[in-house]
Amino acid sequence: MIPFNIAHLTGREEKYLAESMSSRLLTGDGPFTERASKLISGLVGGGATLLTTSCTHALEMTALLLDLAEGDEVIMPSFTFVSTANAYVLRGATPVFVDCRPDTLNIDERLVEAAITPRTKAIVVVHYGGVACEMDEILAIARRHGVPVIEDNAHGFGGTYRGRALGSLGSMATQSFHATKNIQCGEGGALVLNEPALFERAEIIREKGTNRGQFFRGMVDKYRWVDVGSSYLPSDLLAAFLTAQLEGFDAIQKKRMRVWDTYHGELAAWAADNGVATPTIAEDREHPAHLYFLVMPDHDHQRRLIRHLGDAGILGVFHYVPLDSAPVGVERGRTAPGGCPVTADVSQRLVRLPLFPDLSESDQARVIDAVTSFELA
């Protein structure tokens, strides 16, 4: 079976894990956390980075930093992972679901302004597959209404928009280092703060609501409970693993890009002949080769292609089940004017192909053969 993903190892993970173990500095915010955080900041445009246990937890931290109250609203795409919405629902806020663009599958910037109300506290964007949202338009809307933009940058590590790194465009950005992501430590994440004023409180929220970080830096004589918080910092062991991955970023990206470019080149003619859409990348942005997907003509072809790939020993996967029509989305959310017809349609047609650095040329050729031998009725 060719799986959808195999976690990649750079070869340095064991060495760094052994170093971390022999140092006995295993709690959060140890030497590897500092090293990994600096590398992340360098790759996402310079914002201050706090490592977290997941992107889900980094999103929860943004919700705490926003001081959300019952009835506040947070605008986001319906076409995203549940964590984008859960983070704000946990604080009593209402997610307001906006439809996606049919080309990039990102939040449709033309629909964002109509979703804003006096209760809107933030706009959350997701750069699907690491291809940037229409950020200039979205940032202009946010400025006009005085609300912050948060980038759920789970897919976008290493991508750019008009020469700027994804993760540097919103006031905060969240990263995922889950095993399926380009850089991974099994489960992990980061919160990137592009407004320096947010750092002090974010550090406290991440350390159970205490000023423990300030205590260790000698700024206060004891640490106390000073804010509402939780435990969002990972062990330095995970940071050691992550450091090895981050140091191997360029090599990882080269391998992923080869796989992505091969799919894009080899499937172009078949896709055009059969009315199948492939990723759209505008010239003003670079993607980090996070996903490769096909948008089939209809739902029946989505189901049939996934089955056809399965028969050939290949795992093809759909993406996302729309949040606006999911049980909790209906109960706890609101859908922006016009609904989310594009999201409903695309989620019934999209198929993701295996993409990971160690996908061999021969296995990828098998995937391409399986796709191009699929007959569209």
Ligand SMILES: Cc1ncc(COP(=O)(O)O)c(C=O)c1O
């Ligand atoms: C857009 C998006 N946001 C958040 C997450 C959650 O990431 P994590 O597993 O690191 O919590 C995911 C997971 O894939 C995602 O796709």
